[in-house]
Amino acid sequence: MRASSLLSESLAVLGKELTSEVRSRVALNAIGLFGITTLVVVAYQIGPYQIQEKDRPYLLSALLWVILFFAATSGLARVFVKEEDAHTAKTLRLAARPLAVFAGKYLFNLILLAALFTLIVPLYCALMGYEVRGLAGLALVLAAGAVALSASSTIVAAIISRASGSTTLFAILSVPLVLPLLVMLIQGTRAAAGSVELAAVLPALQGIVSLGGALLIVSVFLFPVVWHE
Amino acid sequence: MSDNRVRTALHWLLGAWLVLVIAAAFFWAPAAAGFKGESSRIVFFHVPQAWVAVLAFCVNLIASLRYLRTRDPLDDARAAAAARLGLVFSLLATVTGSIFAHVMWNSFWNWDPREISIAILLLIYAAYFALREAVPDEERRASLSAAYAILAFVTMPFLVFVVPRIYWSLHPDTIIGATGKLKMQMDPRMLQTLFASLVGFTGLFFWLYTLDVRLARVRLARQAREEA
Numbered sequence: 001m002r003a004s005s006l007l008s009e010s011l012a013v014l015g016k017e018l019t020s021e022v023r024s025r026v027a028l029n030a031i032g033l034f035g036i037t038t039l040v041v042v043a044y045q046i047g048p049y050q051i052q053e054k055d056r057p058y059l060l061s062a063l064l065w066v067i068l069f070f071a072a073t074s075g076l077a078r079v080f081v082k083e084e085d086a087h088t089a090k091t092l093r094l095a096a097r098p099l100a101v102f103a104g105k106y107l108f109n110l111i112l113l114a115a116l117f118t119l120i121v122p123l124y125c126a127l128m129g130y131e132v133r134g135l136a137g138l139a140l141v142l143a144a145g146a147v148a149l150s151a152s153s154t155i156v157a158a159i160i161s162r163a164s165g166s167t168t169l170f171a172i173l174s175v176p177l178v179l180p181l182l183v184m185l186i187q188g189t190r191a192a193a194g195s196v197e198l199a200a201v202l203p204a205l206q207g208i209v210s211l212g213g214a215l216l217i218v219s220v221f222l223f224p225v226v227w228h229e
Numbered sequence: 230m231s232d233n234r235v236r237t238a239l240h241w242l243l244g245a246w247l248v249l250v251i252a253a254a255f256f257w258a259p260a261a262a263g264f265k266g267e268s269s270r271i272v273f274f275h276v277p278q279a280w281v282a283v284l285a286f287c288v289n290l291i292a293s294l295r296y297l298r299t300r301d302p303l304d305d306a307r308a309a310a311a312a313r314l315g316l317v318f319s320l321l322a323t324v325t326g327s328i329f330a331h332v333m334w335n336s337f338w339n340w341d342p343r344e345i346s347i348a349i350l351l352l353i354y355a356a357y358f359a360l361r362e363a364v365p366d367e368e369r370r371a372s373l374s375a376a377y378a379i380l381a382f383v384t385m386p387f388l389v390f391v392v393p394r395i396y397w398s399l400h401p402d403t404i405i406g407a408t409g410k411l412k413m414q415m416d417p418r419m420l421q422t423l424f425a426s427l428v429g430f431t432g433l434f435f436w437l438y439t440l441d442v443r444l445a446r447v448r449l450a451r452q453a454r455e456e457a
Binding site for chain 1 (some may be wrong): 359360373375379384387
């Protein structure tokens, strides 16, 4: 009974976020346009022919995650900042339990990241001539990356919404937390691009899942402290 | 013997111990084979600095967890003091590591996994203080920075133990090897000097940490008197 009400509260928070986003489309526009603009600049200046063959696996996987991460940074912080700006945070505190708020906001960020990856990754492959041999491996790395990045972004967004100078603080607090994750995501993407075997991405995937899982569990425990402060 | 006398005696002991460590590092321990000139002697200062940077991170975590349980402002001051010292010692470890890298490989920075690890540790400490500066309310500042410190600690095992062992590294092998077993292949005099230095630097950290916490205690007491 309690679990089902928690689930319904979480889904209600997610529904509120989606409705609000459909009306305003601020986060979607921010991450989508940031991603496309960066991709166009990179493709125009570097493109598929400027990188030497031996450097391609390293540079292309790194550039892809630089575009994805910074595009995500431009929109994911909004989930909590907008509640503080619109003075709706107090109402949300009364309306739903902290865990439900975290779950709803986390799922919303996950959906935003999935939309960003779906938009940018195929475009990047086409514009940069990035041939990925292990599509299943890449899909797994992207999925694990979205789960982990969404966890760190949601809790950091909650922290910075309670501080002044929020938007600049998001990047300052997020980057050191996700750097080890980005290193493993780049390595996993490189492995997926070079081999059709799923085993090639496993070492990186283990690291991504471990770090992402640890961040998610700790975030769930810390969120009530941040939210009720 | 009064507390003050014990404290003074311990300070003198720490000072004498560190002087002996410095003397042993330069005049008693031999230079390691396979390294350029006398460059290996930096290990007696670089390793303890890196150790203290990680120790400070652990103390910061414990104080942050305590703060969230007790809501005692002194625990927040303990967490901030540990982070301040962690920032200084990780900066020192980065500088001494860079000097060693320049002597050995003619380059101050090689994007080695261990260099990246310590640089990220530095960034985490800097972000921790950026967050503290951005929150004017003391209670909220303490809670949010405690939450961030705990969150940042989650990444530490990946930075210190996982990433440097996944990627190829120029860095000389560590005392705790990739298999997790202790490696004791150093000359006994080098090993004794290194362990003495680790003890000395740990003592130095706790001395500075205690000073900072005592100052915070005085500041909090004065604040309480003014509010009363």
